[in-house]
Amino acid sequence: MNLDFSQIVPYIPFMIEGIWVTLGFVFVSILIGLILGIILALFKITKSKFLTGIADIYTSIFRGTPLILQLMIIYFAIPQLTGYDIEPFVSAIMAFGLNSAAYVSEIIRAGIMAVDRGQIEAAEALGVSYRPMMQNIILPQAVKNILPALMNEFITLTKESAIVSTIGYLDLMRRAQIVGADIYRNFEPLLFVGAIYWVMVFILTKLGKAAERRLRQSD
DSSP states (O other): OOOOGGGGGGGHHHHHHHHHHHHHHHHHHHHHHHHHHHHHHHHHHSSOHHHHHHHHHHHHHHHHSOHHHHHHIIIIIHHHHHSOOOOHHHHHHHHHHHHHHHHHHHHHHHHHHHSOHHHHHHHHHTTOOHHHHIIIIIHHHHHHHHHHHHHHHHHHHHHHGGGGGGGTOOSHHHHHHHHHHHHTOOHHHHHHHHHHHHHHHHHHHHHHHHHHHHHHHTO
16 A cells, blocks of 8 residues: 655645634534524414415525535626625535525424424413514424434534535645645545544534533433
8 A cells, every 4th residue: 555644744734724714614604504594494383374485495495406506606606697706715604504504494493393382382371472482482492302403414514515625715625635736645635634524523423412411401
């Protein structure tokens, strides 16, 4: 086996810098996906057919098309229509945030539906209005139900972040490709960033389990 990791040693700081670049856009994307996902989930459980229809169409589009296609449309096609270029970072958080919102909305909707209907009826009987009822009674309980699925979505988002290398964004994957082209060896830099991705996902998994245990203690 012809492996020589000594050649990537000078490039290690350059590749490690990609961790913060990757985590930066993944964090912002998760935040956008979470906020938009909550709004869409509330649209889906409302009695308004118009709002439910909008949320269903949104989910259908973003779950029914590949994430890389959505990224390409935002980065390459929208500038063609508008005449304005979109930075790789902005394109990445838009594509990942909008895509994640579709999945997060379904997760949150399922979590809300799993809350005992009697609690909603009791809150209504006590005269609690819709907003404080959702904010203080239903959503906190739903979060407990959906936390494992939500963490799984965030882990998936972190792994799929590697596709932003296709638009030149200097994430971990793109840096490994640059190093591979520079030293004419691809296996070592790809294996190195693969190990970094694994560590990131491992830490996220541990954090998710710790959060689950903490929430169970309050039961």
